[in-house]
Amino acid sequence: MNIHCLQRAFSSASSSLVPLQLPSPMDTHFWYVLPEEVKSASLVNEYLGLLSPCERDNVLSMRGDQLKKSALLARVLVRTTIARYTNFQVDPKSLKFTKNRYGKPGVDWQTEDGWLPPSLHFNISHTSSLIACGVTVDSPIGIDVEEKSRRLNNHILAFARRYFSSCELEHLTVISDPEIQRQEFMKLWTLKEAYVKALGRGFSAAPFKTFTIRFKAPTRGNCLSTDKATEASEIIVESFGDPKNLTSNWQFALVELAGSHYAAICIERAKTIEGGNFSVPMKLTVRRTIPFVEDESVSENSVVAIGGQLCINDHIH
Amino acid sequence: MSTVSAASATFTSPNRLSFLSKQGTGNNASNLKMVTAGWAKNGFPSLRTSRFRVSCAAKPETVQKVCDIVRKQLALPAETDLTPESKFSALGADSLDTVEIVMSLEEEFGISVEEESSQNITTVREAADLIEKLVQSKAEA
Numbered sequence: 001m002n003i004h005c006l007q008r009a010f011s012s013a014s015s016s017l018v019p020l021q022l023p024s025p026m027d028t029h030f031w032y033v034l035p036e037e038v039k040s041a042s043l044v045n046e047y048l049g050l051l052s053p054c055e056r057d058n059v060l061s062m063r064g065d066q067l068k069k070s071a072l073l074a075r076v077l078v079r080t081t082i083a084r085y086t087n088f089q090v091d092p093k094s095l096k097f098t099k100n101r102y103g104k105p106g107v108d109w110q111t112e113d114g115w116l117p118p119s120l121h122f123n124i125s126h127t128s129s130l131i132a133c134g135v136t137v138d139s140p141i142g143i144d145v146e147e148k149s150r151r152l153n154n155h156i157l158a159f160a161r162r163y164f165s166s167c168e169l170e171h172l173t174v175i176s177d178p179e180i181q182r183q184e185f186m187k188l189w190t191l192k193e194a195y196v197k198a199l200g201r202g203f204s205a206a207p208f209k210t211f212t213i214r215f216k217a218p219t220r221g222n223c224l225s226t227d228k229a230t231e232a233s234e235i236i237v238e239s240f241g242d243p244k245n246l247t248s249n250w251q252f253a254l255v256e257l258a259g260s261h262y263a264a265i266c267i268e269r270a271k272t273i274e275g276g277n278f279s280v281p282m283k284l285t286v287r288r289t290i291p292f293v294e295d296e297s298v299s300e301n302s303v304v305a306i307g308g309q310l311c312i313n314d315h316i317h
Numbered sequence: 318m319s320t321v322s323a324a325s326a327t328f329t330s331p332n333r334l335s336f337l338s339k340q341g342t343g344n345n346a347s348n349l350k351m352v353t354a355g356w357a358k359n360g361f362p363s364l365r366t367s368r369f370r371v372s373c374a375a376k377p378e379t380v381q382k383v384c385d386i387v388r389k390q391l392a393l394p395a396e397t398d399l400t401p402e403s404k405f406s407a408l409g410a411d412s413l414d415t416v417e418i419v420m421s422l423e424e425e426f427g428i429s430v431e432e433e434s435s436q437n438i439t440t441v442r443e444a445a446d447l448i449e450k451l452v453q454s455k456a457e458a
Binding site: 063150205 | 389390397404406407408409411412413416417420421423432433434435436
């Protein structure tokens with residue numbers, strides 16, 4: 001019954017979860033929900049019903065209704081998003097999760113009757129105003145979203161001096177406009193977070209000082225770009241003293257969402273037959289959702305590429 | 318949201334309960350609150366201090382400073398109850414908040430926290446204990 005690869009995707013009519021084709025190897029599907037759009041008490045009840053007892057306890061332990069709501073929506077988004085790609089084989093409530101040794105969540109597929117679960121990867125991130133889930137096939141993924149307007153309580157350069165690499169500190173130091181400096185800080189933060197989450201190690205096991213993320217002018221020639229590929233700078237990571245982790249494996253994208261958030265995405269590049277890496281723009285499909293209520297392809301105004309070589313699709317293949 | 322709010326009412330008190338030995342399972346939130354107030358009037362502070370000594374290695378001043386830093390970082394309203402057992406994540410801290418809190422603690426106490434340790438700082442108490450440990454080993458150095 002592993003038809004999911006062959007099923008044609010349906011168009012996004014509003015309904016309960018429509019089964020979807022998995023992303024192809026170089027596609028990233030990015031789903032997000034805006035808590036302010038979830039207002040109905042009965043919908044919230046329905047969502048609560050999807051959670052495991054442990055998740056429900058965790059949601060209810062959050063202080064204040066807004067935090068409870070975003071914690072709830074984070075679990076709901078993960079469960080419903082993954083369930084979409086199982087072609088009705090798994091319902092959101094029955095999904096089980098596991099964690100790697102650093103705490104990165106993964107799906108613990110309950111396989112029966114020889115059903116082959118999809119080989120998908122996911123990662124979530126949330127702010128109080130936006131919750132996101134990225135999905136890929138065969139490639140570890142890390143995402144991070146932050147409000148564009150977020151301000152640090154500490155001084156930006158002091159923070160960067162303490163936690164970022166010296167290259168990144170320098171990049172920030174030479175920016176004279178404090179607002180632009182703050183924005184560049186947030187972009188770096190989200191990209192660094194996305195990277196350590198893609199690695200599956202998180203901040204503690206991959207200290208931010210040990211790698212540099214920077215923007216590089218785009219290289220042409222060996223780049224298979226499509227019409228919609230952006231001319232944005234390439235985003236690259238350089239890691240110090242970690243020979244096991246070949247940093248050229250990782251590909252980044254940075255977008256502005258709904259005019260209000262930065263979203264950084266990091267995936268592992270596909271390997272060529274010879275063992276090198278494809279230099280192909282990331283194909284990103286962005287959907288705004290209210291699970292069980294509606295899914296919407298996001299217009300070009302709502303997703304603006306800031307960095308990384310990527311194509312933003314407006315429909316899922 | 319009414320269902321969630323109603324359910325949350327029964328969970329607001331447990332953080333206060335951490336100071337008391339288990340006084341039975343109060344199902345009624347307002348009863349629990351009354352018990353807490355009663356204790357506070359009858360010599361509870363000294364009991365609480367001794368509970369601190371038993372369960373929390375850090376000095377009360379350290380705990381208080383940590384609480385102040387956490388309150389400021391997370392912009393907690395004054396009525397939000399903050400105890401040594403309060404989990405940062407439950408108060409709405411994300412990874413950037415946690416890192417900012419650690420940085421503020423480093424500056425306040427003149428210590429340096431390894432990134433590997435920062436994952437162990439999930440509550441006020443854990444932060445305070447780590448601070449005491451680092452301040453002590455710095456003094457002994």
